[in-house]
Amino acid sequence: MQIAMIGTGYVGLVSGACFSEFGTTVVCADKDASKIERLQAGEVPIYEPGLEDLVTKNAAAGRLRFTTDVASAVAEADVVFISVGTPSRRGDGHADLSFVFAAAREVAAAMQGFTVVVTKSTVPVGTGRELEAVLRESAPQADFAVVSNPEFLREGSAINDFMRPDRVVIGTSDPRAQDIMRRLYRPLYLIEKPILFTTRETAELTKYAANAFLAMKISFINEMADLCEQVGANVQDVAQGIGLDGRIGRKFLHAGPGYGGSCFPKDTIALVKTAQDAGSPLRLIETVVAVNDDRKKGLSGRIVGHCGGSVEGKTIAVLGLTFKPNTDDMREAPSLNIISDLTAAGATVRAYDPEGMPEARKLLPQAVFCNDAYDAVTGCDAVVIVTEWNEFRNLDLKRLKSRMASAIMIDFRNIYDGVTASAAGFTYSSIGRPRP
Missing domain, CATH: 3.40.50.720 (NAD(P)-binding Rossmann-like Domain)
Structure with a gap:
């Protein structure tokens, strides 16, 4: 064959x-x-x-x-x-x-x-x-x-x-x-x-339904993370508590900056349009799309807030540019919103990604691209972790801090323990977890 x-x-x-x-x-x-x-x-x-x-x-x-x-x-x-x-x-x-x-x-x-x-x-x-x-x-x-x-x-x-x-x-x-x-x-x-x-129609719809459901899980846990921040709960424990239920499952319950990539953004929108044309609107998926869009748009505001209300004249390090690790795909990546918004607000952004920088250079010419994480944070007022590449999971935090002008860490992937980061001298914030 x-x-x-x-x-x-x-x-x-x-x-x-x-x-x-x-x-x-x-x-x-x-x-x-x-x-x-x-x-x-x-x-x-x-x-x-x-x-x-x-x-x-x-x-x-x-x-x-x-x-x-x-x-x-x-x-x-x-x-x-x-x-x-x-x-x-x-x-x-x-x-x-x-x-x-x-x-x-x-x-x-x-x-x-x-x-x-x-x-x-x-x-x-x-x-x-x-x-x-x-x-x-x-x-x-x-x-x-x-x-x-x-x-x-x-x-x-x-x-x-x-x-x-x-x-x-x-x-x-x-x-x-x-x-x-x-x-x-x-x-x-x-x-x-x-x-x-x-049937063909069933197979075609199955693909869209699968991606929409997974996108819904991401938007759901992100909204739960926002609620956790307001009431003092820990979203990772909530995710584990519900994920151990076999009817729910543990995958795609990781709070973060929202979904991106080549599939979820376009497929959820296409499914919404198909359903509207068929006269059977999918209100739940429409909301999933809106929640994710709002989340990505609001990320820079979180950073500005942690930096005292303004980033004008400040230098921010962004670690991770691709929409997820182990790919060089920059499509619909949260980093695009973050870097564009921060530079528009007067910040200088120093960025590093293990695989995504060739494509990122085309999309984000306003950023300064660096050789590694330690190079990226040099002279910075804050560091933002956007993509959870393995090499970011065990950074030497004291070395990281020693290179920075001000030790603020904003961890959008919850890969560090707040107590450990604080012990290393960082003012640390994450997604959906109580501050240390």
């Missing part, structure tokens, strides 16, 4: 590499010639732990290839995955499907024999029907089936999520497509991972 993966972004590249690790022949195709050249040279354009080794290994074995020739990749394939971007459409928040349909027209022109066309991109419910119509219009005589196979990959742990998933959701009513998809995912049957076959 041979796969064509259309799009070598985060999902396409990870999925293609992992399928090739299963022993399947995979050709990843992309219109971006510079990206393909880098991949052909063994350079992976995104940071994801383990991905470079996986790509190198399977490319050397001949199971994974990269090309700009979409037509040749499709012509040889039994299964074609469309894994292109679906950003929020400017102006109305709906998912922009133009890249999906453009890819579909190219696929239609090159298909040979029975072909399973799979949407791996996150698309609104009903997209499978539209995609089938586009393919049929472009290639009336073609023999194909359209399948929805949403991804559930977490940046930073995507390879493990693909290899050992909680579930695989496949939306199709075509028996030939079901058989091919079942064979494609056969290695997961051997480790008894559930493969759920549904």
